[in-house]
Amino acid sequence: MSTRRIPPLYVLVLATMTGPLALNIIVPSMPGMAREFDVDFETIQFTLTFYLIGVAFGQLIYGPLSDRFGRRPLILIGAALFTAASLVTAFADSANWVIVGRIVQALGACSGMVLTRAIVRDIYSRERSASMLGYIMMAMAVAPATAPAIGGYIDAWVGWRASFVLVGGLGLVVFVACLTQLSETNLKRNETLDLLGQFRSFGKLLRSPAYVGYTGCAAFTVGAFFAFLSTGPYYIIEVLGAGSEQYGIWFIIISVGYIAGNLVVGRFSVRYGGDRVVFLGSAASVVGGLALIYGAVVETTSLAAIFLPMCLVTFGNGSSQPIAIAAAISEAPHMAGAASGLIGFSQMVVSLLVTVTIGQLLTDSAWPLVISVSGAGLLSFGCYFWAYSVNRRNRGT
Structure with a gap:
């Protein structure tokens, strides 16, 4: 065998x-x-x-x-x-x-x-x-x-x-x-299943509330990042007058935040459970979002007031995304390929929609950046909490 x-x-x-x-x-x-x-x-x-x-x-x-x-x-x-x-x-x-x-x-x-x-x-x-x-x-x-x-x-x-x-x-x-x-690694594939039936698996996945919730979490974490990519360069370089080299150096902080979140998942998700790690990351994202909102209210021009909160946001995204993807695929392990493909498709669609939509709403204010990033972060956590609640309710019945 x-x-x-x-x-x-x-x-x-x-x-x-x-x-x-x-x-x-x-x-x-x-x-x-x-x-x-x-x-x-x-x-x-x-x-x-x-x-x-x-x-x-x-x-x-x-x-x-x-x-x-x-x-x-x-x-x-x-x-x-x-x-x-x-x-x-x-x-x-x-x-x-x-x-x-x-x-x-x-x-x-x-x-x-x-x-x-x-x-x-x-x-x-x-x-x-x-x-x-x-x-x-x-x-x-x-x-x-x-x-x-x-x-x-x-x-x-x-x-x-x-x-x-x-x-x-x-x-x-x-x-x-x-x-x-x-x-x-796929040792349980059904050799007699017709190909059209394979693609019908997307409908089965979309009828699973938990799968949809976890997929939404994974998609909106990427959406938050693309929201910043769509608004950050214009506001920071064109409005605040920072140089492209300054933007590039500060952007490293955002990458470090995301990688740190991934590292936390790799080291601690098995020991403490994925849900705890997600809630920790979500708390960091909320703090980062509130800091961005405060910076917009007081109209600060400090790059640190933008990139340091974004580091917290990307830390939260980095700690949530792997767990959300694993949880979504775990809802249908017998069709892990289709589940993974639909997750990736959802992430790309959300990213494209965010990029196109926010690109039409740019102003000389920080608010498009703040609202889009914070909003995507809240939607991500909301989707995860919904899926988590569905699973808890199902386990209790």
Whole structure:
């Protein structure tokens, strides 16, 4: 009888971080790409927009298919697709081909993002899977934080095409690592189940109040971060007059807060229980949100009054998100792939909606930033508390 072999943590980390790294590594190169292809900057921005759309919808495909065919073949297909698309895009001769390449690249990259969550839940209990996801998500925080710096240096010394070669090489490493180190973890798949039935599993998940609540928590934690990304640069650089280098240095504090939250989950969720860790993180987020509100009321222009409270908010998000994801997938472990895919899709949709909506509401005031970040944080905690209450009520009956 087949048994699950626990894959090395570095394999799951590599598979997870490839997508976020590829998303942001070309950001510093975008102005130069626009000049090279003689197109406006808005056209090059589609390389980011369509990448996010590809990641969102790709997760809906990989999740259910992995419940039917297994995690390993799907993650290998995704890694191969990502590698090929990255290398082809490196030699694109027009902006349109870069955009097409980015769509295919995203469809490959999202396999690692969605299937590592399902693999972790296949192997571990709810509390232990939250702990492991905490460590894995640290990589997802480090990758987008460091990718622009890496891409900037590559662009300056070699050119933007080398960035695609680099991530293509990383994709090849992921493929080889998964091929040699990753065994199949979905041992309970139903070989006779029709594919249409696999996609109907989304409806079953959405009829579970606890799953919807935990997924909402995971989605709004990401939404809070994108709310800051949508409003922070404009308010801090354009309104307050800070330099882009100041913004970049202060932004490190936000990343540190999120990573610290992930670390708390990894170290303490098994020992003290995920719910306690979430409530601790939520308390930090509330304090951070109140501090942001106070700063807006007194109209402070201090960068510390923005970034230090945001550090508390991202600490809360970092400590809540892995636990919420693990809890959501635990509501339907027999279709962990579909559950993971729907979570990832929800996160991308909320992020896109927040980015588009808040972008239309920018003013020379701090209030759009404060309201969007604090509001997303409160919605995140509200969703988790609702799911927690549903489960407590069900256990009591």
